[in-house]
Amino acid sequence: MYAALDIGGTKIAGALVDEEGRVVRRTQRPTPAHESARVLMGAVDAVLDGLAGDPAWGVIRGLGIASAGPVDTAKGTVSPVNIPAWRGFPLVDEVRAYPSLFAGLEPVLVGDAVAMAAAEHWKGAARDVGHALCMVVSTGVGGGLILNGRLHQGRSGNAGHIGHISVDLDGSLCPCGARGCVEGLASGSAIARQALASGWTPPRGEEATAAAVAAAAGQGDARALAAFDRAARALAAAVAATASLVEIEAVVVGGGVAQAGDLLFAPLRQHLDSYATLDFVRGLQVRPAALAQDAGLVGAAAAARASVRGLNSPGSACT
Structure with a gap:
């Protein structure tokens, strides 16, 4: 135990x-x-x-x-x-x-994201994969790498920390000190901020959260759908960059935001087709985490x- x-x-x-x-x-x-x-x-x-x-x-x-x-x-x-x-x-x-x-x-x-990668490789969606990026999309965005069938932590334990890859050179300042980080575009709070900025409002008495945006998107709200699409595009750009560097064959996505299902996964797969264009990264598998x-x-x-x-x-x- x-x-x-x-x-x-x-x-x-x-x-x-x-x-x-x-x-x-x-x-x-x-x-x-x-x-x-x-x-x-x-x-x-x-x-x-x-x-x-x-x-x-x-x-x-x-x-x-x-x-x-x-x-x-x-x-x-x-x-x-x-x-x-x-x-x-x-x-x-x-x-x-x-x-x-x-x-x-x-x-x-x-x-935490390295732990998620270890778990998914041990018991979950990356169990049969030798080269994978496992991502947590929640309050923040993190990741862990499986390379050659083993967890790759890096020197300090932070390898795969995809949330702080910059995908917008002129983007907003991130709390980490950089600009245009994936986390500032694709985290749950970022999705809620983007929806609010576009004019969406949560139902009376509810907080503006990614879950509330997901509920609105599920009912066809165009502003909520656009907020998820923007997040998925940022994730796709970072995933494609990672795939180009280390030749992963799959990306496993978990965390609270991933519970939105196809509201996130459908545009993520679509945008990956635009970003992951080299022969050795094309056709990258996108899998939901199995261990939630x-x-x-x-x-x-x-x-x-x-x-x-x-x-x-x-x-x-x-x-």
Whole structure:
């Protein structure tokens, strides 16, 4: 049994995951993303409290942490773009100090999108693929790479961080400091902003979210459909660039925005035909993630599992 945390800009989730990659207990809290570092860590501790009350906690062999990035897996620190109070935050040290964690049990940190890639390669839509990009499109946009049948994390654990590829040289300033990033065009909040800018308004009493835009698009609202098309075009440009660099054969897309289904996937496939034009990237497969909202948790467990088994990376655990 493994414990797993998945920390993002919207929610902090925790789970107990068995050796077969099955989630046997799950708990979550909203992310107090604009609160202090200590308040944020309090939410993480509260999620751990929800897991520690389960009898299975007494037999966990490892604990994996998937966090929004950038991360530094060597230092055990995180600096999520959408969580301003955490800059170089020593997350691994903080989790290691959790009172109910067994002495000697070492938390393992991975980026959330890298965790998603590990999970999809282990148990999901990339299980049969040797070269793939796995993407999370949610509050932010992230990615992880499967190359030569193994997870490729890079030197600091951030390889595949596609959300901060610039696809608009004159675009808006991103919180990361660059301009025209994919995340600023294709994240859930970006979709909502674009729809609002075009004149769409959410139903009375509802917030302007990507889910609300998706509902309107499903009813044929042209402004909502255009917001999803713009996001899909940005994603297609970044995916095609990635495919040109590392010759992937498939892209797996998950996260909250991907729950919109064909509202996102249909224009994404259409725009890929325009951007991925070289012979060796043409015909790139686009697959929905199979593990939905639990991918980050399963991937974090895969990281812990790989560490316990003495393997070099979570990708080694995907067998």
